[in-house]
Amino acid sequence: MHYSPSYLHIPDGFLNLVISLVFWALTAGAVWLAISKTNHQLGDKQVPLMGIMAAFIFAAQMLNFPVAGGTSGHFLGGALAAVVLGPWAGILVMTAVIAVQALLFQDGGLLVMGANIFNMGVLTALIGFGLYRMVSGQNRTTRLAAAGAGAWLSTMASALITALQLWLSGTTRLEIVVPAMLGVHTLIGIGEAIITVAALAFIEQTRPDLLNAEKTESQGGMGWVYGGVIVSILAVLISPFASGDPDGLERVADDLGFLETGVDAPYQLLTDYTIPFLGETALSTIVAGVVGALVVLGLMIVLGRILRKQAG
Numbered sequence: 001m002h003y004s005p006s007y008l009h010i011p012d013g014f015l016n017l018v019i020s021l022v023f024w025a026l027t028a029g030a031v032w033l034a035i036s037k038t039n040h041q042l043g044d045k046q047v048p049l050m051g052i053m054a055a056f057i058f059a060a061q062m063l064n065f066p067v068a069g070g071t072s073g074h075f076l077g078g079a080l081a082a083v084v085l086g087p088w089a090g091i092l093v094m095t096a097v098i099a100v101q102a103l104l105f106q107d108g109g110l111l112v113m114g115a116n117i118f119n120m121g122v123l124t125a126l127i128g129f130g131l132y133r134m135v136s137g138q139n140r141t142t143r144l145a146a147a148g149a150g151a152w153l154s155t156m157a158s159a160l161i162t163a164l165q166l167w168l169s170g171t172t173r174l175e176i177v178v179p180a181m182l183g184v185h186t187l188i189g190i191g192e193a194i195i196t197v198a199a200l201a202f203i204e205q206t207r208p209d210l211l212n213a214e215k216t217e218s219q220g221g222m223g224w225v226y227g228g229v230i231v232s233i234l235a236v237l238i239s240p241f242a243s244g245d246p247d248g249l250e251r252v253a254d255d256l257g258f259l260e261t262g263v264d265a266p267y268q269l270l271t272d273y274t275i276p277f278l279g280e281t282a283l284s285t286i287v288a289g290v291v292g293a294l295v296v297l298g299l300m301i302v303l304g305r306i307l308r309k310q311a312g
Contacts, residue, residue, distance in 0.1 A: 009098075009101065009102075009107050009108035009116055009120075009249070010108060010109060010112045010115055010116055010119075010162065010165070010249065011108065011109045011112070011262035011263065012109030012110060012111045012112055012262065012263050012265070013109070013261045013262045013263040014109075014112065014165075014166060014169065014171055014253070014258070014261060014262055015111075015112050015115060015165055015166070015169040015171070016168075016169040016170065017111070019115070019165055019168050019169045020111045020112050020114065020115060021114075023112075023114045023115035023118050023165070024113075024114030024115075025114070026114070026118055026122075027095075027114040027115075027117045027118045027121075027122060028114070030091060030118065030122045031091065031092070031095055031117075033088070034087075034088040034089070034091040034092050034095075035088075035092065035307065037088035038086075038088045038089045038092060038307055039307045039310055041086065041088070041089070042089070042304055042307055042308050046085065046089065046304065047300075047301055047304030047305055047308060048225050048301060048304075049084070049085065049210065050085060050089055050092070050093055050300040050301070050303075050304050051296075051297040051298070051299075051300040051301040051304070052225060052228035052229065052232070052297065053077075053080075053081050053084060053085060053093050053228075053300075054093045054096050054097055054296040054297055054299070054300045055228070055229065055232040055293040055294070055296055055297040056077075056228060056231060056232045056235070057075070057077035057080070057081060057093065057094070057097050057296075058097050058100070058101070058232075058289075058292050058293050058296045059232040059233070059235035059236045059239070059289060059292075059293050060074070060075040060077060060195065060235050061074050061075055061076070061077065061097070061101075062074070062235065062236065062239040062242060062273065062285075062289050063075065063235060063238065063239055063242045064242040064243040064244075064245070064247060065191050065242070065243055066243040066245055067184070067187040067188055067191070068187055069184075069251075070245050070246070070251075071184055071187075071245055071246055071247065071248060071251045072242075072243035072244075072245040072246065072247050072248075073184075073185070073187070073188030073191055073192075073247055073248055074188075074191075074242075074247065075191070075192060075195050076120055076124055076151075076154070076155060076158065076192055077094065077097070077124075077196075078090060078094050078120060078121055078123070078124025078125045078127075078128055078154055079124055079125070079127065079128020079129070079132075079147065079150045079151040079154045079192070079196050080128070080147075080151070080195075080196045080199055080200065081093045081094055081125060082124075082125035082126070082128045082129035082132075083128060083129060083132045083147055083150075083196075083200060083211070084200075084203065084210065084211060086129070087125050087126055087129040087130075090125040090128075090129065091121055091122055091125045091126075092300070092303065093300060094117065094120060094121030094122075094124065094125060095117050095121050096296050096299050096300055096303070097121075097296050098113070098116050098117050098120055098121055099113065099117070100292060100295050100296050100299070101292070102116070102265075103269075104269055104270055104291075104292065104295065105269070105270050105271065105272070105273055105288070105292065106264070106265040106267075106268065106269065106270075106271045106272075107273075109262075109263075109265070110265065110266075115162075115165055118161070119158045119161050119162055119165075120158055123154065123157050123158055123161060124154035124155070124157070124158060125154075127150055127153055127154040127157055128147070128150035128151055128153075128154045128196075129150070130150070131146050131147070131149055131150035131153065132146050132147050132150055134146065140204060143200075144197050144200060144201060144204075145197075147196055147197055147200050148193035148194070148196060148197040149193070150196075151189070151192045151193040151195075151196035151197075152189040152190060152192060152193040153189075154192075155185055155188060155189035155192045156182060156185055156186070156189055158185075159181040159182055159184075159185035159189075159248070160178065160181065160182060162181060162249065163177045163178045163180075163181040163182070164178075166258075171258050171261065172256050172257075172258055176256060177252065177256060180252045180255065180256060181248070181249075181252055184248045184251060184252060185248050188248050206227075229297075232293050232297075233290065233293070235289075236286055236289035236290055236293060237286055239273075239285055239286065239289050240282035240285045240286065270288050270291065270292075273285050273288040273289060273292070274288055275287050275288050275291075
């Protein structure tokens with residue numbers, strides 16, 4: 001049964017059971033650590049900020065952009081989430097986004113969800129935050145450059161670990177899949193870096209206190225919440241105009257001959273980001289995107305409030 005994967009969203013069938021379970025274990029450990037760390041760090045304003053960041057990343061991931069050779073890519077967002085929220089809250093945001101994509105939209109497999117969260121959420125957040133933190137005391141230009149470099153490097157790391165997972169699963173050969181994945185994601189990573197830097201530059205210009213947990217707690221004004229919602233909705237509104245070219249993993253899987261090993265999800269909800277009764281139309285995509293953005297926003301706010309209550 002044919003399955004069209006999305007970017008680094010691995011479908012079931014690409015990885016074997018052992019590799020899938022190993023990365024479920026690694027992801028579970030990382031998420032547990034993120035919950036325990038975030039539990040003691042959340043302020044009143046970090047809770048809605050987590051929701052807004054999740055909604056924005058979900059919406060931005062719908063915007064595939066073209067790269068060379070008839071291939072497309074889209075924003076990951078792990079580095080951006082970690083820079084704004086810190087690595088642990090960033091991991092929780094990315095976990096929510098990727099889980100909703102798989103469970104509600106059948107974007108990425110269920111058995112391999114642990115691998116997808118690790119690749120796109122855990123790894124990207126830690127790498128992106130690590131590079132940014134190294135220069136956090138430097139000037140604005142240096143900080144933005146480090147954020148861009150972290151975003152690019154996190155994309156490459158995700159591509160590399162995905163290639164290794166495919167090889168360890170016996171899906172394809174190491175010497176073929178590594179250069180193929182890194183080659184296509186070199187350009188996709190540039191797009192990731194540009195979007196990350198642009199978003200951080202905008203935040204620093206309009207609400208620099210959001211990049212500082214202590215200041216975010218003390219300064220008033222919640223207009224940024226409505227602004228974040230508006231930006232997320234705007235991203236969803238233009239999503240029907242995103243590139244229709246095959247994305248990074250799909251292109252590599254097709255070129256190397258293992259695309260057909262992917263299998264469909266055991267159920268269908270809002271598959272391919274469409275509302276069933278609206279068909280495959282622009283309106284259907286927009287409505288599905290709004291639904292997804294609202295779901296991840298609400299999920300993160302509920303989780304954040306639970307963590308705040310436990311910490312109190």
